[in-house]
Amino acid sequence: MSFVHLHVHSEYSLLDGACRIDGLVARAKALGQTAVAVTDHGVMYGAVDFYRAAKQEGIKPIIGCEVYVAPRTRFDRVHEVDDRPYHLVLLCRNEQGYRNLSALVSRSFTEGFYGKPRVDWELLTRYHEGIIALSACLAGQLPRLLLAGDYAGAKAHALAMRDLFGPDSYYLELQDHGIPQQKQVLQGLVALHQETGIPLVATNDAHYLTRQDAAIQDVLMCIQMGKTVEDPNRMRFETQEFYLKSEQEMAALFPDWPEALENTAKIAADCNVDFQFGVYHLPEFKLPPGYTDGDAYFETLCRQGFARRYPQGSEEYEKQLAYEMDMIRQMGFVEYFLIVSDFIGYAKSHDIPVGPGRGSAAGSMVAYCLDITDVDPMKYSLYFERFLNPERVSMPDIDVDFCYRRRGEVIDYVNQKYGADHVAQIVTFGTMAAKGAIRDVGRALNVPYAEVDAIAKQVPNSLHMTLASALSLSKPLREMYESDPTVQKIIDTAKGLEGMPRHASTHAAGVVITRNPVDTYVPLAKNDEAVVTQYTMTTLEELGLLKMDFLALRNLTVLDDAVQMVRSHTPDFDLHAIPDDDPETFQMLSDGRTCGVFQMESAGMTGVCVGLRPKDIEDITAIIALYRPGPMESIPRFISSKHNPDSVSYKHPSLVPILSNTYGCIVYQEQVIEIFRRLAGYSL
Secondary structure: OOOOEOOEOEOOOOOOOOEOHHHHHHHHHHOOOOEEEEEEEOOOOOHHHHHHHHHHOOOEEEEEEEEEEOOOOOOOOOOOOOOOOEEEEEEEOOHHHHHHHHHHHHHHHHOOOEOEOEEOHHHHHHOOOOEEEEOOOOOEHHHHHHHOOOHHHHHHHHHHHHHHHOOOOEEEEEOOOOOHHHHHHHHHHHHHHHHHOOOEEEOOOEOEOOHHHHHHHHHHHHHHHOOOOOOOOOOOOOOOOOEOOOHHHHHHHOOOOHHHHHHHHHHHHHOOOOOOOOOOEOOOOOOOOOOOOHHHHHHHHHHHHHHHHOOOOOHHHHHHHHHHHHHHHHOOOHHHHHHHHHHHHHHHHOOOOEOOOOHHHHHOHHHHHOOOOOOOOOOOOOOHHHOOEOOEOOOOOOEEEEEOOOHHHHHHHHHHHHOHHHEEEEEEEEEOOHHHHHHHHHHHOOOOHHHHHHHHOOOOOOOOOOHHHHHHHOHHHHHHHHHOHHHHHHHHHHHHHOOOEEEEEEEEEEEEEOOOOHHHOOOEEEEOOEEEEOOOHHHHHHOOEEEEEEEEEHHHHHHHHHHHHHHOOOOOOOHHHOOOOOHHHHHHHHOOOOOOOOOOOOHHHHHHHHHHOOOOHHHHHHHHHHOOOOHHHHHHHHHHHHHOHHHOOOOOHHHHHHHHHHOOOOOOHHHHHHHHHHHHOOOO
């Protein structure tokens, strides 16, 4: 027999669970356990991360959730009546169970939220197939009825649950953390089992990995409640028994009920859910009247755009268009391009400012012909293969900039076109970074603000700084840590919490569009009024869902405001008709008058402009590409080569056509690719 933990709260039971996913899987393995479940409070945020971590360690992952059940219906919201929902542990038995649990958890947010995301009897009735239910902790409905002395009510509830979920899918959950009420509930549960035959299962409601971690979890709860560890009235766990126990420890708790332990292994064997990675689930593009075939419509739009963008045409250009269309068809991305072209077309036809294109999508002639981008890839020798490459199959990624005032209108259009239940924004998590963790822990431990502030200020200000790095880099911090026990306690506790998710928020740009309703693929939550996926952007991409970036760019709004001002005296002024070789503009930049010019107004960039004296758009492109960590050290050479063309030398004549427009310097990825191709015969 091998005991399996079926009631576990990971770091995604935000500011409550302290079982980090990697640590949880490693701990279960170290204890010789072959499977483990994650049942976070009301959410499934960590399901895919947990699944992958478990598979990697050869541990069987059991996907679950401890849902909140509304006392009446999910629509009732009366203070002190409907704000004490019951807990219920649900585990996915199979794919259908996963879809049903996703639907339950999604609706608990979108329909039932009142203080907590809540399901109700009606939802459980609708979505119970493929799910195993456990009666939960002291906050479960069954334990609450037993504690209130209502044995008849408890029995009626237990039988109703068994009838709903099925005789092999509802279990009475035995727990013992040394809390007196649990002893009382245990007697009632055993009596119910003897009277009804409903099976027992032993769990430990794990909120942290080892007994020593109880203190860290206590601080986590204080951060959540805004309390200090010295506050006697705060919500806290009564004992230090809520950890991932060994099979021996669990057997010692329930010596009279060995079958309660055996049933954990039986349930684990019954639960089989697998996620499918790398298979695309693209949404269905709604074709306009008169078209029944997406391919034909795509071809028509590309050809029309080609005639408009390249009125002179050429055999080489025609070939490039045919090659790209063929590649997009082969890779199954026709609908993707139609969708993006459609919502950008909507924005442009409603005078919503749209950016000219960013990133590798600018290398695609199809994107240019479909008006997705406004940069001619042929003119600037950009590569389609940097964007889509048959030798490296990945979802195309087109980031689109919109005016920040009107971006919402484009998302509203997408909602209307594909159905609100097929579109969602994407969750992102704020995590406890080094400084923030010190401040949070200091508050919880009731250390005076000035002292905590002095510690936090010794953490160096650099990206991805960890407490371990800070201790090795900052001598003052290390000295404080070694000489002051309070500082040591704060930093050691903060290390235990560092990197954990602190709160959920909405990704600034990401939107997911799906073929079937979103909650058939992933669970949903609500952040303020936004409906968001419970999985982050990278997870959605791995699950093959279409993620779009609708970026809000203030500069587009500034440009639009400027255009409206100019039109007050020059009504036919057109932003897109401005020549990109205007000498006065280049003189302005060479004089260092760059204030308010996108990507060129920092003091350092202004200095580079004055030094380089740009004469064309290629010069500006190059210095923007060079002005970032790493390539920055090449800027002096670039400027010197521009002003002293005789000093430029090439290691091989084949490099001249590739590097001449950047004065012999390698600036762009395209140039690197072309050097490999031309000199070493590599394929794109």
